[in-house]
Amino acid sequence: QKEVEQNSGPLSVPEGAIASLNCTYSDRGSQSFFWYRQYSGKSPELIMFIYSNGDKEDGRFTAQLNKASQYVSLLIRDSQPSDSATYLCAVNYSGGSNYKLTFGKGTLLTVNP
């Protein structure tokens, strides 16, 4: 059973602060990792993906991957109220002839003005 674990939150941070979202996964063979943002009532939108150990930065977002610890995180710098959403961690694994994504339950982030 492939599992992806996230703290459900809610995580509350003040505007301008750094929000840190964490995710652990069970399948050591997983190769790529995705962070999606989902606003209430909407479908997920991709923030970024990472597949190499270390950090990957894109604007205010930084994804961090540690395959030895089976841990991936997302940092949001200078958090804005518009960042308030549920953040889904997704992990790729091979399901036969296709790859599949397993999603965590998501962490609800609230950025307070």
Added chain:
Amino acid sequence: GAVVSQHPSWVICKSGTSVKIECRSLDFQATTMFWYRQFPKQSLMLMATSNEGSKATYEQGVEKDKFLINHASLTLSTLTVTSAHPEDSSFYICSAAKGRTLIQETQYFGPGTRLLVL
């Protein structure tokens, strides 16, 4: 680029009827399309994976005779919920990917279809 549409966005139907949901990739060819279901405050659960021109692969516990999937072209996949019941009420989301096996492949999500079965 990489826009995925779904139609309809909302559907309300009576118990026992069938509902068809369309998923289209608008500006790319989708080798693979995925269908997810999301219940309130739950995460996305993969229902099935479909590749153009071949039968869909269903996840364990998903009834393939109830949730019919057709991926007739590289830009269109349909999900038909047959004989819908109130417990099928959910948020159905499709996604599309350009490739099939690339580990770095990204799935692009449609806006979702909210189904309410009375």
